[in-house]
Amino acid sequence: MSDLTSSPAWKALEAHYGTMKNVHMKELFANDSERFHKYSMKFEDILLDYSKNRVADSTMDLLYALAEQQDVKGKAQAMFSGEKINSTEDRAVLHIALRNQSNKPIYVDGEDVMPAVNETLERIKAFTNQVRDGTWKGHTGKVITAIVNIGIGGSDLGPVMACEALKPYAADHLKMHFCSNVDGTHIAEILKLCDPETTLFLIASKTFTTQETMTNANTAKTWLVGNFDGDETSVAKHFAALSTNGDAVSAFGIDVNNMFGFWNWVGGRYSLWSAIGTPIALAIGFDNWMEMHAGAHAVDQHFLQYDGKDNLPLTLALIGLWYNNFFGAETVAILPYDQYMHRFAAYFQQGDMESNGKYVDMNGKRMQTQTGPIIFGEPGTNGQHAFYQLIHQGTKIIPCDFVAPCQSQNNLPEKLGAPVDHHPILLSNYFAQTEALAFGKDESQVKAELDKTDMSEAEKTALVPHKVFEGNRPSNSFLFKKLTPRTLGSLIAIYEMKIFCQGAIWNINSFDQWGVELGKQLAKAILPELDGDSPVSSHDSSTNGLINYYKTNK
Numbered sequence: 050m051s052d053l054t055s056s057p058a059w060k061a062l063e064a065h066y067g068t069m070k071n072v073h074m075k076e077l078f079a080n081d082s083e084r085f086h087k088y089s090m091k092f093e094d095i096l097l098d099y100s101k102n103r104v105a106d107s108t109m110d111l112l113y114a115l116a117e118q119q120d121v122k123g124k125a126q127a128m129f130s131g132e133k134i135n136s137t138e139d140r141a142v143l144h145i146a147l148r149n150q151s152n153k154p155i156y157v158d159g160e161d162v163m164p165a166v167n168e169t170l171e172r173i174k175a176f177t178n179q180v181r182d183g184t185w186k187g188h189t190g191k192v193i194t195a196i197v198n199i200g201i202g203g204s205d206l207g208p209v210m211a212c213e214a215l216k217p218y219a220a221d222h223l224k225m226h227f228c229s230n231v232d233g234t235h236i237a238e239i240l241k242l243c244d245p246e247t248t249l250f251l252i253a254s255k256t257f258t259t260q261e262t263m264t265n266a267n268t269a270k271t272w273l274v275g276n277f278d279g280d281e282t283s284v285a286k287h288f289a290a291l292s293t294n295g296d297a298v299s300a301f302g303i304d305v306n307n308m309f310g311f312w313n314w315v316g317g318r319y320s321l322w323s324a325i326g327t328p329i330a331l332a333i334g335f336d337n338w339m340e341m342h343a344g345a346h347a348v349d350q351h352f353l354q355y356d357g358k359d360n361l362p363l364t365l366a367l368i369g370l371w372y373n374n375f376f377g378a379e380t381v382a383i384l385p386y387d388q389y390m391h392r393f394a395a396y397f398q399q400g401d402m403e404s405n406g407k408y409v410d411m412n413g414k415r416m417q418t419q420t421g422p423i424i425f426g427e428p429g430t431n432g433q434h435a436f437y438q439l440i441h442q443g444t445k446i447i448p449c450d451f452v453a454p455c456q457s458q459n460n461l462p463e464k465l466g467a468p469v470d471h472h473p474i475l476l477s478n479y480f481a482q483t484e485a486l487a488f489g490k491d492e493s494q495v496k497a498e499l500d501k502t503d504m505s506e507a508e509k510t511a512l513v514p515h516k517v518f519e520g521n522r523p524s525n526s527f528l529f530k531k532l533t534p535r536t537l538g539s540l541i542a543i544y545e546m547k548i549f550c551q552g553a554i555w556n557i558n559s560f561d562q563w564g565v566e567l568g569k570q571l572a573k574a575i576l577p578e579l580d581g582d583s584p585v586s587s588h589d590s591s592t593n594g595l596i597n598y599y600k601t602n603k
């Protein structure tokens with residue numbers, strides 16, 4: 050048995066679960082009129098209400114004790130001080146240095162990383178300003194009007210998510226495109242929309258070896274050079290690289306002056322704060338990107354400073370862990386009630402699942418308990434009309450995070466003269482959903498409603514169980530004033546630190562990602578086998594069968 054599941058704090062929670070598993074939130078609310086005040090907190094203008102959870106004071110106390118037992122604070126301090134906590138790659142984990150606006154030195158191998166961080170930010174500032182104000186000219190002297198970011202995973206999801214979320218802050222004259230999939234369709238459709246004279250490609254890859262990205266980058270280069278009658282010098286004004294691998298960038302033909310670097314201590318899924326965030330700075334302006342950094346830095350300070358119930362990311366992490374490890378919940382839904390945040394759940398799918406999807410602990414021992422949850426989500430109200438049925442009445446427990454701004458970026462009556470303001474309609478749904486999930490609708494309420502119809506008694510009796518909502522389904526609610534760059538930066542950092550805390554409690558390495566390697570390796574071996582018509586027999590019968598079906602039908 051692992052140390053964790055036999056530890057005193059874990060055992061205490063296990064015993065406590067026995068007393069809580071059948072407690073309904075209705076009772077918890079009925080017995081405590083202060084519940085909202087007790088179980089909500091604010092970070093700047095972000096309100097987190099976690100009262101609609103199956104927790105009592107004693108639950109939270111035991112959860113905070115678990116965090117203490119697992120030395121979450123000590124592990125956080127180790128991360129912030131540049132210790133190589135990513136042991137399987139022998140790397141520090143310092144995305145926090147990228148947004149360290151205090152400039153307090155952070156040392157890796159005896160060297161302060163801050164001067165290099167700041168210098169790179171200055172170069173990105175100069176570059177993005179030039180592109181945005183039209184000083185940067187393409188090969189034929191025209192200003193840039195389209196950016197194509199070519200990257201995948203952490204070199205794509207963060208920039209896409211942030212550019213979408215902060216569209217109201219974006220420059221109208223720069224069209225942003227993001228090409229990630231190696232499926233040729235992705236780049237083909239984007240290139241159809243681009244003019245080579247006014248397009249700037251950003252090749253975003255930490256390693257600069259990722260198959261998808263290099264394939265797309267080569268296609269883009271061929272397209273561009275082909276459009277300039279084979280003139281390779283055109284690359285200089287139409288390609289920039291965001292990478293840690295200077296040699297590979299040069300070998301590809303991109304001038305190192307057009308390369309913006311970062312360091313091996315920035316994990317891909319934490320890299321939107323690094324040069325990988327250049328497309329964000331291009332879209333919304335460098336200063337707004339720095340506002341995101343400021344919002345995240347403020348969360349970092351909060352996270353380091355506060356303990357127990359005053360620590361927002363820790364609290365969020367512990368509530369998540371409570372369902373995951375004790376109630377057997379396997380998923381978490383992230384549900385933003387803001388259309389601009391439509392990629393937020395997808396972003397944290399990588400953020401959480403790649404970080405904490407590990408079945409061995411730091412010592413290489415098989416975990417005796419569940420680790421990272423399955424993350425999914427869509428913006429409300431779309432999700433309501435798709436998968437909320439299961440959240441309300443399914444057999445599974447799906448803890449949900451509801452996320453919403455008080456103010457819309459689009460006040461339609463003002464902007465378009467629409468007959469009604471949409472935002473109260475949207476938010477009425479946001480409020481209604483957590484209420485419905487927590488409190489449900491019991492048999493007597495359903496019966497009373499049916500009594501108002503002309504149904505027969507038999508029909509009513511048959512229908513009642515289908516219309517009952519048992520409730521007691523947990524949710525957290527984030528409500529903030531408006532989705533500004535600073536707020537988005539804070540929200541991202543809150544989730545990052547939540548993921549960190551859970552990983553620290555499970556004692557897993559949240560910062561490696563070996564699980565993505567095997568598929569890559571096998572794909573490399575299979576690719577040459579797809580040439581020609583002769584059948585393959587080197588795999589298992591299923592894989593041979595699939596490959597051979599492809600070969601006879603390609």
Ligand SMILES: O=P(O)(O)OC[C@H]1O[C@H](O)[C@@H](O)[C@@H](O)[C@@H]1O
Nearest residue numbers: 201202203204254255256259317
């Ligand atoms: O930026 P790169 O090196 O192209 O990697 C892109 C992605 O590749 C793999 O899937 C993982 O390592 C991810 O964490 C990473 O974000």
